[in-house]
Amino acid sequence: MRMRIKKHGAERLAACGNLLLDRPATPIASSCDVIGEDLPLWLEIGCGKGDFACGMAEMHPDVCFVALERISNVMVNAVEKATARAEFRPDRLRFAVADAATLPEWFAPQSLDAIFLNFSDPWPKKGHTKRRLTHRAFLSTYFSLLKSGGRLAFKTDNVGLFDFTLEELAALGKTPDALTRDLHNSPYNEGNVETEYEKNFSQKGYPIHYLTVTV
Numbered sequence: 001m002r003m004r005i006k007k008h009g010a011e012r013l014a015a016c017g018n019l020l021l022d023r024p025a026t027p028i029a030s031s032c033d034v035i036g037e038d039l040p041l042w043l044e045i046g047c048g049k050g051d052f053a054c055g056m057a058e059m060h061p062d063v064c065f066v067a068l069e070r071i072s073n074v075m076v077n078a079v080e081k082a083t084a085r086a087e088f089r090p091d092r093l094r095f096a097v098a099d100a101a102t103l104p105e106w107f108a109p110q111s112l113d114a115i116f117l118n119f120s121d122p123w124p125k126k127g128h129t130k131r132r133l134t135h136r137a138f139l140s141t142y143f144s145l146l147k148s149g150g151r152l153a154f155k156t157d158n159v160g161l162f163d164f165t166l167e168e169l170a171a172l173g174k175t176p177d178a179l180t181r182d183l184h185n186s187p188y189n190e191g192n193v194e195t196e197y198e199k200n201f202s203q204k205g206y207p208i209h210y211l212t213v214t215v
């Protein structure tokens with residue numbers, strides 16, 4: 001995602017500090033470590049400007065939702081969006097500026113109930129395969145962080161990345177329990193919260209590919 005450097009980005013992030021998580025001294029074991037309440041703990045990786053995180057927090061008020069984004073300049077939009085929404089108080093929504101590669105420093109094994117990957121960067125060049133957030137090395141980490149019965153959900157417009165993800169899952173012996181190549185015209189669309197990229201691509205006529213895997 002290309003962006004101009006935000007004016008006063010660091011100060012603007014700091015002003016929303018109560019929603020921002022610091023890197024924990026020891027990995028987060030449950031939602032108690034995040035919000036002081038024992039609730040399902042859901043994580044979005046690569047939240048971009050935060051539409052999905054805000055929408056999910058609003059739709060699922062009894063869940064602790066953590067949205068992770070590696071670019072602080074992008075995160076400014078997400079955090080400001082959450083604080084500006086008058087229609088809900090994001091009591092159980094938190095944001096973390098972090099790279100997915102550092103996830104084990106943030107979350108303990110079997111601490112998460114759900115992980116969401118939305119429109120992850122496709123990294124189409126063969127030499128960049130390992131950067132894809134659905135490379136088997138990342139998938140193995142996600143599965144180790146999910147509780148038994150926890151769920152990974154992935155959606156994208158990118159056919160190549162979706163097919164690659166299916167291959168990587170198969171290599172790990174995992175089979176999707178939900179799969180569609182046209183999310184918006186499928187039963188799985190009920191309760192679907194659209195992301196910025198999703199709105200953009202579906203307006204242009206691209207079908208949205210979607211899958212879930214339960215651990």
Ligand SMILES: C[S@@+](CC[C@H](N)C(=O)[O-])C[C@H]1O[C@@H](n2cnc3c(N)ncnc32)[C@H](O)[C@@H]1O
Pocket residue numbers: 001045046047048049068069070071074098099100101118119120121133195196197198
């Ligand atoms: C294509 S954008 C999609 C944004 C949003 N999920 C959406 O659907 O509108 C991908 C986002 O993932 C973030 N991202 C990419 N690699 C990441 C990583 N390794 N760790 C955390 N965030 C990452 C990017 O900075 C970018 O904001």
